[in-house]
Amino acid sequence: MFHGASLAARFASFVKLPHTFFALPFAGVGAILASxxxxxxxxxxxxxxxxxxxxxARFAAMGFNRIADRxxxxxNPRTAQRELPAGRLxxxxxxGAVVLAAAFFVFAAWQxxxxxxxxxxxxxxxxxxxxFTKRFTGLAHHVxxxxxxxxxxxAYLAIAGxxxxxxxxxxxxxxxxxxxxxxxxxIYAVQDLEFDRRHGLHSIPARHGAPxxxxxxxxxxxxxxxxxxxxxxxxxxxxxxxxGVLVGAGLLVYQHAVxxxxxPADLDLPRIDRAFFHANVGVSTTIFVATLLDRLLPLHQLxx
Numbered sequence: 474m475f476h477g478a479s480l481a482a483r484f485a486s487f488v489k490l491p492h493t494f495f496a497l498p499f500a501g502v503g504a505i506l507a508s509x510x511x512x513x514x515x516x517x518x519x520x521x522x523x524x525x526x527x528x529x530a531r532f533a534a535m536g537f538n539r540i541a542d543r544x545x546x547x548x549n550p551r552t553a554q555r556e557l558p559a560g561r562l563x564x565x566x567x568x569g570a571v572v573l574a575a576a577f578f579v580f581a582a583w584q585x586x587x588x589x590x591x592x593x594x595x596x597x598x599x600x601x602x603x604x605f606t607k608r609f610t611g612l613a614h615h616v617x618x619x620x621x622x623x624x625x626x627x628a629y630l631a632i633a634g635x636x637x638x639x640x641x642x643x644x645x646x647x648x649x650x651x652x653x654x655x656x657x658x659x660i661y662a663v664q665d666l667e668f669d670r671r672h673g674l675h676s677i678p679a680r681h682g683a684p685x686x687x688x689x690x691x692x693x694x695x696x697x698x699x700x701x702x703x704x705x706x707x708x709x710x711x712x713x714x715x716x717g718v719l720v721g722a723g724l725l726v727y728q729h730a731v732x733x734x735x736x737p738a739d740l741d742l743p744r745i746d747r748a749f750f751h752a753n754v755g756v757s758t759t760i761f762v763a764t765l766l767d768r769l770l771p772l773h774q775l776x777x
Contacts, residue, residue, distance in 0.1 A: 484570060487556040488535040493528060494754050496621040498761035499650055500527045503625030505764050506646070507632035509709045514632050519585060523628050526581035526589075533574040534600040534620060540567050541604035549668050575601075585631040592630070596623050611675045614662070618654030622647035642707040649700035656693035656725070657753050659686050660732055687732060694725045701760065710767050717763020721756040728752040 500523055508515050539546070539557055547558035556562040575597055583590035600620040606613040626643045630636070637643045662669070662676040663686055669679035678686035701718045704710060731752075 483556055483561050487539060487562055487567065487570075488532050492535075492750070493531055495757060496531075496624045496650065496654075497524070497527055498757040499621070500524070500624040500628040501761045502764045503628030503646065504632050505761075505768050506625070506704075506708045506710070507629040507637075508768065511633045514634065519631060522581050522584045523631050526578055526585065526593075526627070526631075527624055529574045529578035529581060530596065530600060533571050533578060533597070534603065536567055536571040536574065537601045538604040540564065540571065545672060545674070548672070549665065551664065551668075582627075586634045588634055589627060589631050592627075596627065599623065607669075607674050607676060609675060611677050611680050613675060614655040614658040614677060615651055617658055618651035619647060621654050622650035625650060639707065642704075645700055645703060645707060649697050649704070652693045652697035652700065653725075653753075653756065656690040656697060657728065659690040659693065660728070663687065663732070687729070691729055694729070698722045698725065710764065711771055713767035713770065714760075714763050717760045717767075720759045720763070724752045724755045724759065 504515070504520065504523060539555060542552075543555075543557040543564075546552040546555050553559065557564065557567060578597060579590070579593045582593035582596075599616075600623070603613065603616045603620050606616045610616075625646045629643060629646075659677045663678045663683050665674075665676070666678040666683060666686075668674075669676050676686075677689055681689070698718065698721075701721070702715065705715055
């Protein structure tokens with residue numbers, strides 16, 4: 474949470490601004506993958522608009538989620554101090570910021586190219602609609618994951634201006650990010666297991682219990698690793714990319730080691746934050762840096 478009384482600090486805390494770095498690196502991965510075939514389309518302006526569009530979309534999605542969940546947040550001791558239930562932001566302030574961010578996302582998408590512009594309302598509907606899924610399905614973790622999985626697909630389209638070949642290459646990228654997010658979001662949801670059950674909210678931990686949920690989270694992350702590794706055969710990436718994926722897998726193993734065998738009552742926030750934030754920022758950043766280095770320094774071009 475950001476500290477301070479300024480409106481900017483309150484809005485930054487409202488949308489957990491540092492969490493932008495969870496998936497922003499994967500937008501960079503999408504742009505880099507597109508550059509292999511469409512290098513002539515890469516420009517500073519295009520990259521800036523990609524970052525602007527992603528940041529605006531995430532602000533809109535997180536802000537809308539806070540608005541949709543404000544009544545539940547007020548009842549949950551873990552979330553009662555969030556900006557809306559605590560009264561640090563008013564509902565009109567929050568709603569106005571979400572509308573402005575959503576409009577800015579659509580505008581930024583149109584600045585990239587017409588394909589992204591036309592698809593922006595579809596992406597917006599998906600990322601905003603996620604906020605209601607916990608009310609009726611335990612697959613809310615995967616809906617959230619696909620919301621972030623849109624980032625590399627959108628960035629690829631921003632550079633390429635057309636769909637990738639083979640047709641399933643971009644869905645594989647999105648699925649890799651989806652399972653990565655679903656895994657760590659399932660871990661994070663363990664701390665709200667009893668609250669979700671009492672209030673009729675759906676989550677994997679609430680439905681299956683903590684041990685089974687953590688086992689499923691490990692399965693999701695194993696699938697994410699396999700899907701990220703499979704990009705080696707769908708895009709012209711090489712050994713440096715695969716090395717980054719392996720390092721990312723090590724970070725996933727670390728976060729599961731942090732919570733393995735722990736009773737839900739003992740999953741305090743520092744422990745969860747270590748597994749949820751630092752490790753996962755490390756995963757996305759590592760894969761991005763490895764993809765970039767692989768693009769700039771193919772091993773066959775390195776001095777022996």
